[in-house]
Amino acid sequence: MSRVLVTGGCGFIGSHLCLALRSAGHAVRVLDDLSSGSEENLAPGAELILGDVADPATASLVMEGVDLCFHLAAIASVERGALDWLGTHRANLTGAITVMDAARARRIPVIYASSAAIYGDAATLPITEDTPPRPLSAYGADKLGCELHARAAGVVHGIPTLGLRFFNVFGPRQDPRSPYSGVISIFCDRLSRGEAVTIHGDGSQTRDFVPVAQVVAALLAAPRAASVMAPVVNVCTGQATSVRMLAEMLEQACGARGAIRHGPPRSGEIRHSIGSPARAGELLGLGAPPDLRDGLGEVLAWL
Ligand code: NAD
Ligand code: UD2
Known part of the structure; x- marks a missing residue:
């Protein structure tokens, strides 16, 4: 059994992940500020710590005794990124760096949520992980920033990470x-x-609309593929x-x-967003x- 931290565990994707982790017998701690999530979503048996993911003292506290971190907390909206550029930046990029920095102190791997928004309007479809990133939004730019900092986490600090580029998740x-x-x-x-x-x-x-069950399967498979090379994987259907x-x-x-x-x-507006699920099949064994x-x-x- 592992002791797992899930940031954003009271949100949509995080709550499904926490249920799956609890069913598999893991001890789960959630860090959430309930800004878009709800306490009703907390998985039975999970511990909730209320706080801001971009606060270094909080991030350090919630990492105590943890073996693995899933970082999902973010303001998950392209439109909100346009309305509140700096506020969403703080949650979405400063929050991710704060989590990676706290993970560095404890030397634990971080699996984090990236997004199809990093690609912008890709010239060719389907989009593979080698398609050049050209975000068209502050939200997409910050998610790309998370990936670049994950690379620094691996190269400079030896922290294994894996970024999951979720397409349009629903459920x-x-x-x-x-x-x-x-x-x-x-x-x-x-x-x-x-x-x-x-x-x-x-x-x-x-x-490319992805059912949340597929996203949870990707998250559960991610830790064994995390590395200091900071791999990134599309989570999509094609x-x-x-x-x-x-x-x-x-x-x-x-x-x-x-x-x-x-x-x-x-x-x-991004016109077309269709991903290739080939790497997720190879690296994470997703069907x-x-x-x-x-x-x-x-x-x-x-x-
Ligand atoms: P959500 O809004 O349901 O969940 C996000 C959770 O993070 C909420 O519980 C919210 O209260 C919490 N949170 C927000 N800011 C916080 C902060 N500063 N400190 C602590 N907690 C904070 O969104 P979701 O759809 O479950 O998204 C989860 C992750 O997946 C996000 O990183 C999002 O950007 C990413 N993502 C989602 C989709 C999608 O289609 N839903 C696609 C691509 C990427
Ligand atoms: C982006 C990301 C997604 C995720 C999400 C934030 C892309 C391709 N996807 O999703 O991965 O990070 O942001 O959680 O960047 N629409 C309407 N009417 C409505 C609402 C939406 O027509 O009432 C359209 C909207 O214009 C868009 C599509 O529906 O064309 C999907 O919109 P969305 O807000 O669900 O997600 P999107 O694509 O911005």
């Missing part, structure tokens, strides 16, 4: 009521209540879904009619994810 417990939430949780919530949804732009932009197609699938599933509206496109429709059904059943 139960993704906060449906936050305007900054993922598109699937917003659309499922509104359509299931008979309310209209707004597509930003014409809806032809595509995304399947493209346009936002328009998604809205129509959900409209049909919810029995809603005429509920799709269009608004202005988002500034800095094919479940079908998108099954995953959408799980979200609707949870609401």
Whole structure:
């Protein structure tokens, strides 16, 4: 049994990870400031320490007696990064450096959340880990910064890390009521209540929607692939879904009619984001994810 720290463990992805870690018999400590997460999400038997991941004293305290750290705490929104550039930077990049620095003192590996946002609008699809990073947002720039600092953690301080470039993750417990939430949780919530949804732009932009179970499988497999070379791995399906197609699938599933509206496109919108899951297959042994429709059904059943 390991003693594991999960930052952001009261959030969407973190809460699923903590449940899986507890089921596997690990002792789990969570650091969370509950800014977007909720105490209701805390996995049974996990210890919660309330605090800010960018505070060095807190990060050092929560690392005590820990063998491994999953760093997921962040302000997980491109739009919030545009509204509060400096505040999100503090949580997203200073927070990651603070965690890596505290891990350095205790010499423990760090598995951290990166994002497909680091790629921006890639010239060729599907996106592999060798596609040049060209973020189009402060959020993406900070996630890329996490990867560069993870490299420093390995080269300068000998700390093993692994960065998981999550594509667009969805599943139960993704906060449906936050305007900054993922598109699937917003659309499922509104359509299931008979309310209209707004597509930003014409809806032809595509995304690679990954079920949270696939993300948890990647996180659980990550520690054995962590190294001082600071590897990074896409967590994606390789399947493209346009936002328009998604809205129509959900409209049909919810029995809603005429509920799709269009608004202005988002500034800095990424047009197409489809990843190659090949490296995740080789390095983490990830298999094919479940079908998108099954995953959408799980979200609707949870609401
Ligand atoms: P989430 O908002 O549900 O969870 C983030 C958690 O971090 C929340 O519980 C929040 O309260 C906590 N937190 C935020 N700032 C904090 C701080 N300064 N100190 C302590 N705790 C803090 O988001 P999520 O979707 O579960 O995302 C988890 C991670 O995965 C994030 O790093 C996010 O950037 C990354 N990611 C998510 C997606 C996605 O599609 N959901 C895709 C790519 C990457
Ligand atoms: C980015 C990252 C993702 C993750 C997330 C933050 C990319 C490709 N993905 O997701 O990995 O880090 O940020 O958690 O960078 N949309 C609508 N109507 C709505 C809401 C969204 O049309 O009401 C559209 C939106 O314009 C976009 C798509 O849906 O084209 C997905 O938006 P999102 O906010 O769910 O996620 P995205 O792609 O910004």
